[in-house]
Amino acid sequence: MGIKFVSLQGYLESIVNWFVPESILKDADKTKNVRMFLISHLLGPLLGHPITIFLLLQDPNPWPQVYVLGASLTLFWVFPFAVKYFGRYYELLAFVSIQNLTFAILWGAYNYGGVSSPFLIWVITVPLLAFFYVGSSWIARFAVPASLILSMALFYFIYLNDNTFPDNIPLTSMVEAGLISALCACGYVFMMATYYTNIVDSQSELLKEQDRHDLTLQELIAAKDDAVAANGAKSDFLAKMSHELRTPLNAVIGYSEILLEDAELESRGEDIADLQKISAAGKHLLAMVNDVLDISKIEAGKMELYIEEVDLAGFLNDVEFTARPMIIQNSNKLYVEKDDNVGVIESDATKLRQAVLNLLSNAAKFTQNGRIELNISREIVDGKEWVSFSVTDTGVGISDEHAKLLFHNFSQAHPSISAKFGGTGLGLSVSQKLIQLMGGEISIESQVDVGSCFTIRLPAHAEHGVGSLIIQDEMPEAAIENKDTPRVKDIIADLENDADKEITTIVVIDDDKAVLELIDRQLSKQGYKVITTDSAQTGIQLTRSVQPDLVLLDIQMPETGGWEVLRVLKADKATRECPVAILSVVDERRKALELGAVELISKPFNVDKLDRLIEQLNKSRDEKDHLKKMSA
Amino acid sequence: MTMVLVVEDNPINRDVLGRRLERRKFIVRYAEDGPAGVHMASELKPDLILMDIGLGEQMDGWEATRQIKANDQTKDIPIIALTASAFASDREKSLQAGCCDFDTKPVDLPRLLSKMNLWLQPAKIDSEALAKQA
Numbered sequence: 001m002g003i004k005f006v007s008l009q010g011y012l013e014s015i016v017n018w019f020v021p022e023s024i025l026k027d028a029d030k031t032k033n034v035r036m037f038l039i040s041h042l043l044g045p046l047l048g049h050p051i052t053i054f055l056l057l058q059d060p061n062p063w064p065q066v067y068v069l070g071a072s073l074t075l076f077w078v079f080p081f082a083v084k085y086f087g088r089y090y091e092l093l094a095f096v097s098i099q100n101l102t103f104a105i106l107w108g109a110y111n112y113g114g115v116s117s118p119f120l121i122w123v124i125t126v127p128l129l130a131f132f133y134v135g136s137s138w139i140a141r142f143a144v145p146a147s148l149i150l151s152m153a154l155f156y157f158i159y160l161n162d163n164t165f166p167d168n169i170p171l172t173s174m175v176e177a178g179l180i181s182a183l184c185a186c187g188y189v190f191m192m193a194t195y196y197t198n199i200v201d202s203q204s205e206l207l208k209e210q211d212r213h214d215l216t217l218q219e220l221i222a223a224k225d226d227a228v229a230a231n232g233a234k235s236d237f238l239a240k241m242s243h244e245l246r247t248p249l250n251a252v253i254g255y256s257e258i259l260l261e262d263a264e265l266e267s268r269g270e271d272i273a274d275l276q277k278i279s280a281a282g283k284h285l286l287a288m289v290n291d292v293l294d295i296s297k298i299e300a301g302k303m304e305l306y307i308e309e310v311d312l313a314g315f316l317n318d319v320e321f322t323a324r325p326m327i328i329q330n331s332n333k334l335y336v337e338k339d340d341n342v343g344v345i346e347s348d349a350t351k352l353r354q355a356v357l358n359l360l361s362n363a364a365k366f367t368q369n370g371r372i373e374l375n376i377s378r379e380i381v382d383g384k385e386w387v388s389f390s391v392t393d394t395g396v397g398i399s400d401e402h403a404k405l406l407f408h409n410f411s412q413a414h415p416s417i418s419a420k421f422g423g424t425g426l427g428l429s430v431s432q433k434l435i436q437l438m439g440g441e442i443s444i445e446s447q448v449d450v451g452s453c454f455t456i457r458l459p460a461h462a463e464h465g466v467g468s469l470i471i472q473d474e475m476p477e478a479a480i481e482n483k484d485t486p487r488v489k490d491i492i493a494d495l496e497n498d499a500d501k502e503i504t505t506i507v508v509i510d511d512d513k514a515v516l517e518l519i520d521r522q523l524s525k526q527g528y529k530v531i532t533t534d535s536a537q538t539g540i541q542l543t544r545s546v547q548p549d550l551v552l553l554d555i556q557m558p559e560t561g562g563w564e565v566l567r568v569l570k571a572d573k574a575t576r577e578c579p580v581a582i583l584s585v586v587d588e589r590r591k592a593l594e595l596g597a598v599e600l601i602s603k604p605f606n607v608d609k610l611d612r613l614i615e616q617l618n619k620s621r622d623e624k625d626h627l628k629k630m631s632a
Numbered sequence: 633m634t635m636v637l638v639v640e641d642n643p644i645n646r647d648v649l650g651r652r653l654e655r656r657k658f659i660v661r662y663a664e665d666g667p668a669g670v671h672m673a674s675e676l677k678p679d680l681i682l683m684d685i686g687l688g689e690q691m692d693g694w695e696a697t698r699q700i701k702a703n704d705q706t707k708d709i710p711i712i713a714l715t716a717s718a719f720a721s722d723r724e725k726s727l728q729a730g731c732c733d734f735d736t737k738p739v740d741l742p743r744l745l746s747k748m749n750l751w752l753q754p755a756k757i758d759s760e761a762l763a764k765q766a
Contacts, residue, residue: 246737247716250645254652255648257652306724350723585730586728
């Protein structure tokens with residue numbers, strides 16, 4: 001029985017849920033009200049219609065009073081559909097429904113018994129339902145009671161007019177009608193109360209559950225913060241350790257090589273072998289220290305990317321040249337797929353080189369008298385250009401099971417391998433992390449005793465990484481906005497459409513005339529109005545009189561240092577607001593910003609960086625204008 | 633004979649590098665810190681300078697390089713930066729400061745020698761050309 005009840009309730013629940021419109025689901029309180037509304041409308045008529053049927057049987061002339069009552073009660077079944085499809089008018093629907101109920105009750109009471117009608121007790125459900133449907137709002141507090149009083153007054157006036165109530169059924173039937181009505185009213189109120197309790201219970205249960213989750217979440221956050229802090233401390237420690245370890249290693253490697261040279265000159269065979277071992281061990285240790293340093297830097301989020309244009313043909317030549325000595329150690333042959341049209345990518349050449357060389361050195365290490373291939377390919381997927389470097393060997397290969405572990409720190413396919421082949425077990429892990437930093441991935445396909453193929457796949461145009469995109473780095477809000485407008489070209493196009501907002505006048509102050517000429521040419525070509533001067537004094541005066549949109553200031557100037565010029569510009573009311581960007585060969589960005597510059601652009605001068613800066617300035621200026629308009 | 637100025641604050645590194653260079657018939661001169669390096673560069677006019685970057689608090693190798701490059705008398709001397717950290721940022725900074733090349737410590741002598749040769753060659757050709765003109 002209990003089970004049946006539960007399943008019936010579940011069934012009912014799913015029907016109710018079907019009617020709740022999605023737009024309301026977000027609001028938990030309103031959802032509760034709507035559910036009360038729905039349950040009342042779905043089941044309510046079932047408890048009202050027994051009365052209609054009884055009256056239909058008892059009343060010798062049921063038309064029109066019983067039919068009107070029946071229609072009014074049946075109308076309630078339309079409301080759930082109305083809520084489902086016109087959910088945003090829910091309050092209005094609830095009010096209309098209550099008016100319908102008021103009408104049905106008063107109509108029934110008027111026609112069957114008047115003031116002493118057994119149906120009149122239903123009136124108490126009206127204000128109750130109003131609170132169930134719309135909560136404690138002005139509708140339930142004022143509109144519904146007011147309309148109830150009005151309706152009752154209306155029927156009272158009709159009565160005054162006729163001076164009597166209709167006498168539709170005999171008094172004896174009225175007793176039965178009273179019983180049925182009282183039972184149905186009880187049933188109805190019981191049903192609504194039960195359902196309401198259920199909802200309240202489940203909500204408080206939900207709240208408790210939510211509290212528990214919040215608590216767990218807080219604990220998790222605290223634990224994660226601790227872990228992050230601990231990991232950061234670990235990384236810092238490793239970075240310091242690695243650095244400190246290098247100095248004594250310098251001595252070990254350096255002196256062992258001096259002694260080795262001596263021994264070689266004097267042909268002391270035994271010493272040569274021993275010293276070679278010391279030197280090799282020192283170098284191995286150094287490689288390990290370097291790898292640990294790399295990993296700790298990556299994990300601490302301190303690994304910086306330097307994205308530059310990489311000419312792949314030159315890159316491959318360089319890699320091949322560097323890799324050849326280690327390839328021939330095991331009598332392997334290296335084949336590099338060379339195609340002069342392989343083109344240019346934007347990437348961090350040093351890190352990419354490190355990763356490719358690592359794959360080649362692994363291939364060389366685990367292949368004897370074999371063939372090692374380096375292939376390069378480009379593809380476009382979903383409009384994004386990718387480049388792949390794959391290193392294929394005919395070496396020992398690796399099982400799938402071990403392949404999974406390969407990219408973990410200090411993991412080689414088998415402990416015996418490091419004994420036989422050497423290596424730190426960190427190389428692949430470092431390479432994988434470096435490539436991931438550039439938005440790519442290293443994957444492996446391998447078969448034991450047949451060979452392996454490692455593939456580096458990364459975006460041909462890397463996103464600027466940590467610290468390299470200086471302008472975004474220190475302007476977080478602007479950077480966040482940039483996410484929506486990722487393409488510089490789009491922004492420039494926008495600016496072109498909106499020509500009056502564009503930065504137009506730029507004053508360039510640099511004592512090097514060659515630099516001035518170069519900047520002048522580059523910027524004029526892009527449509528900027530450029531004024532150049534090689535004198536600091538002139539530069540300050542120009543800035544005062546011209547009020548340019550941007551000043552580019554070289555910091556290494558002989559007479560008045562650039563810093564002094566910046567100080568003068570920022571101290572003078574007339575020039576204080578003018579953005580100044582510092583041109584410098586030294587990375588003194590912090591100092592520049594502290595002294596009031598908007599940015600430091602490193603020399604050699606790079607137009608792209610300037611473009612980005614101007615774009616940012618335009619943006620912040622637009623925002624300022626916007627704010628001014630808003631406050632005006 | 634080719635004269636190399638080694639600017640390096642660590643005595644062990646200085647000794648190891650210097651001795652190995654001397655064996656290869658370089659005349660080696662030593663400076664222990666940045667100011668000494670700048671001074672000796674203009675006094676001795678070496679053919680090449682090997683510049684450690686982490687030279688202590690007084691003046692780092694980049695600053696020393698900038699000063700050497702700012703002096704008309706020494707601005708043409710090729711400077712190779714040496715640093716213990718192998719980060720690209722150091723390389724970038726070194727090149728920006730005016731170094732012509734960059735290598736990491738511990739020194740891989742064959743690699744360093746090939747870099748030194750590359751930068752010593754034009755100087756030699758120039759001096760030959762000058763000698764001929766004279």
